[in-house]
Amino acid sequence: MAIVRKNILNVKPYVAGKPIEETKRQLGLKEVVKLASNENPLGASPKALAAIKKNLSGINRYPDSQGWYLKKRLARFLNVGPLELVLGNGSDELIDIIIKTFVEDEENIITADTTFLEYEIIASVLGREIIKVPLKYFKYDLEAIKKNITKKTKLIFISNPNNPTGTYVTKYELQDFIKGLPEDLILVLDEAYDTFIDVDDFPNSLALIRNKNVIALKTFSKAYGLAGLRIGYAVARTEFTAFMERARQPFNVNLLAQQAAIAALDDKRFLKKTRKIILEGKSYLYDNLHKMGISYVPSVANFILIDVGRDCLAVFKDMLKFGVIVRDMQQYGLKNFIRVTIGTKKENERFIKVLKKVLR
């Protein structure tokens, strides 16, 4: 008997975006711009910050284990029932909860080979087989995924829009894909970036949850600016959520996150401002990359995958020296690519300036 589980030995640890403070300290820099983790460059919603201050004195108490007030508010916002929601310590935890709830040891999971890394990491921690189907022109290849489905397949994870490519599965493609799926297979649509969408043919996942085996994942970490607080949620029919609730730990979502999320949902102005700055920033970055003759993948999210045409780790390191943190795509297997989060006007200008310097 070994001291550690066999499959733990095969888990590849996740490499997070480099924190601002650490970069300042290590490189002796005064001003550092972080465009590495698809965070909201405007900060958090002022309404959320006010809600946190108001609830500070209660943090000696455990959070509401049912998340009742947030679920009620979310249900109204989404036009679903409160019991069709499961709250998580970020979407990461919901991925863990979903696998624990639905996938037996001998069953498997399918996703893309260049997508959010946590699907594979969490599946491998839990000792579940995960099949990674190559992207086709930077997009989920739904036909190839369908061909990989066997009797063992229980879950499919689709990151839509896909992190790190910024591409998306259209509603027409999704309709076709769902038609032929086996009855007992569950499709997870991870829509962390859906608030940035600027196209008309993006699927409406919530319209599917009652008649299809679909679970939608949403987060407050991106557009709502609450990444540091950790809160996401799943939407699914009650038959699924009731089981997921059994796998959820009672106090998984902290008290301040619950209160901040309630307030952030009401802050339409902040969300509007965020969308505006991201869409304007995207145009600016597209224009400048085009002028520089640099290829990128058109994105419907708040980040852009850029082909730098040379070793991405070197580009990452060189940009770091000038105080700009981007994400090199080494870990994702895209060795000549970096992913840049769309920032404020000033941050985007700085990024372009430094990228020019580094690629010169």
Place this chain on the structure above:
Amino acid sequence: MAIVRKNILNVKPYVAGKPIEETKRQLGLKEVVKLASNENPLGASPKALAAIKKNLSGINRYPDSQGWYLKKRLARFLNVGPLELVLGNGSDELIDIIIKTFVEDEENIITADTTFLEYEIIASVLGREIIKVPLKYFKYDLEAIKKNITKKTKLIFISNPNNPTGTYVTKYELQDFIKGLPEDLILVLDEAYDTFIDVDDFPNSLALIRNKNVIALKTFSKAYGLAGLRIGYAVARTEFTAFMERARQPFNVNLLAQQAAIAALDDKRFLKKTRKIILEGKSYLYDNLHKMGISYVPSVANFILIDVGRDCLAVFKDMLKFGVIVRDMQQYGLKNFIRVTIGTKKENERFIKVLKKVLR
């Protein structure tokens, strides 16, 4: 193929202590005292509250995935290395991480039958067998536990002091117990309540981590008053923590919890005040229960298990009507017992007054 995993059907959901707001709303009460979840009745450390305010503007950023500053501070505080620590979203999550890291499907876990319920719940979510050995006079029966160890046994959870009995395993008992353990078995000492200890023979778990297969679990939810923020940690030798880090999700501990915990560790005055109020409150409650002719289990923690001599659910409900929330022990299988958290002087007086009324 069923839609849900077989073992999820057998998970008994955890029933949390009733929240104050919910009780007020449901019963139309203005003043409600919660003595149900072993929280700090003084609130959170003022230094922790100040640290949260100071870091509020950064919550749009992901937390430090390594928890570097908190680990450095904790290491100094505990006199261990930073790499001998793993941070968790409360101790609950660390239990999940430990089982995922070390216990294979076919291995088993031993604990007591009347102890912290999450050991059993989390093991059953993960589909691991858990053997529950009866307490002996409200204490962990280490001899009986030893007899239950087989080749399949990988983990033993000891809640020390034990929730919900308030009893503890002494250093002499632990020394003897550890001597005969198989080489590849890991002992988890869950010391959530160790800051309230007022005895001299409590074990020093940290002295064991380098030479024995011991993992100590600690929390900021009790004496440090940060239950709402969710933060706990494990101390073990680096051979163990390195594997546990692979099972941990990168952003499991939120940013404000990390900052609050750093500040709380420095607030010796708050901790001293907390200990004082708990020890004084314990004397007061002991005295009054004694005068009322009511039996209780002597406790080294911040709660007392009380034999009310009748159906505990009825007592719980009757006390609730008078605005005092205690914990009935139905779920723990102790049908005539309630568990009361030691509160402020005023709260303890209210508890005794209402208990007298209800038991009359």
